[in-house]
Amino acid sequence: MADEALVVIDLQNDFCPGGALAVAGGDEIVPLVNDLIRHAEHVVLTQDWHPAGHSSFASSHPGAQPFSAIDMPYGPQTLWPDHCIQGSLGSDFHSGLAWTKAELVIRKGFRPDIDSYSAFFENDHKTPTGLAGYLKERGIDTVTLVGLATDFCVAFSALDAVKQGFKTTVRLDACRGIDLNGSVEAMLKRMREAGVMLEDQTSD
Ligand code: VGL
Numbered sequence: 001m002a003d004e005a006l007v008v009i010d011l012q013n014d015f016c017p018g019g020a021l022a023v024a025g026g027d028e029i030v031p032l033v034n035d036l037i038r039h040a041e042h043v044v045l046t047q048d049w050h051p052a053g054h055s056s057f058a059s060s061h062p063g064a065q066p067f068s069a070i071d072m073p074y075g076p077q078t079l080w081p082d083h084c085i086q087g088s089l090g091s092d093f094h095s096g097l098a099w100t101k102a103e104l105v106i107r108k109g110f111r112p113d114i115d116s117y118s119a120f121f122e123n124d125h126k127t128p129t130g131l132a133g134y135l136k137e138r139g140i141d142t143v144t145l146v147g148l149a150t151d152f153c154v155a156f157s158a159l160d161a162v163k164q165g166f167k168t169t170v171r172l173d174a175c176r177g178i179d180l181n182g183s184v185e186a187m188l189k190r191m192r193e194a195g196v197m198l199e200d201q202t203s204d
Pocket residue numbers: 009010015048080117148149150151152153154
C-alpha cells in the first residue's frame with residue numbers, strides 16, 4: 001500500500017488534558033494512533049505552530065472572549081485561548097506519541113494574520129501548505145486522518161483532502177472533538193456529504 005498515508009493532526013500537549021486548549025479525552029487516542037502509525041506505510045504529522053500574539057488568539061483582540069467569533073478579511077474566525085506557541089511545551093507532540101516514523105511534519109498557523117485549521121490550506125481556503133503537492137508527487141492518493149480536533153483541524157483537513165482528489169477516511173475512534181455549539185455533529189455531516197469515509201472501529 002505504497003499509495004496511502006496516515007496523517008496525524010495536531011496531537012500536541014496544548015490539545016490534551018492540562019493543555020491551553022484541552023480537548024476532552026485528547027490523550028486517550030495516543031495508543032490507537034501509535035498502533036495505526038506502526039501499521040502505516042507513510043506517516044505525516046501536522047503541528048499547530050503559532051507565533052505569540054497570533055490573530056486567532058482572543059488575547060490579541062481587546063475585550064474579546066475565547067470561543068467567541070469575529071470576522072476576519074478571509075471570513076469568520078473563532079478566537080481561541082493562546083495555544084501552541086512556537087517552541088513552547090504546549091506545542092510539543094504528546095510525549096507518548098510514536099512520532100519518529102513520520103516522514104514529514106507540516107507546521108501550520110505560523111502566519112500572524114491568518115489561522116490554518118486544515119493540513120492543506122490556510123483558513124482563506126486558498127493559501128496552500130504544500131501537503132497536496134507533496135503527497136501527489138510521491139504517488140500517494142489515499143489518506144487516513146486521525147488526531148485533534150475532530151470538528152476543527154481534522155474536519156477541515158478531511159474536507160480539503162477530498163477536494164484535492166484524495167480518497168479520504170477519518171478514523172473517528174482515533175479523534176476527539178472540541179464541540180462548540182454542536183460543531184462535532186455539524187462537521188460530521190459536512191464530511192459525510194463531501195464524501196469523507198467516517199470509520200469508528202469501536203462501534204463496528
Ligand atoms: C485547532 C483550534 C485552534 C485544532 C487548532 O487542532 O483543531 N483548533 N487551533
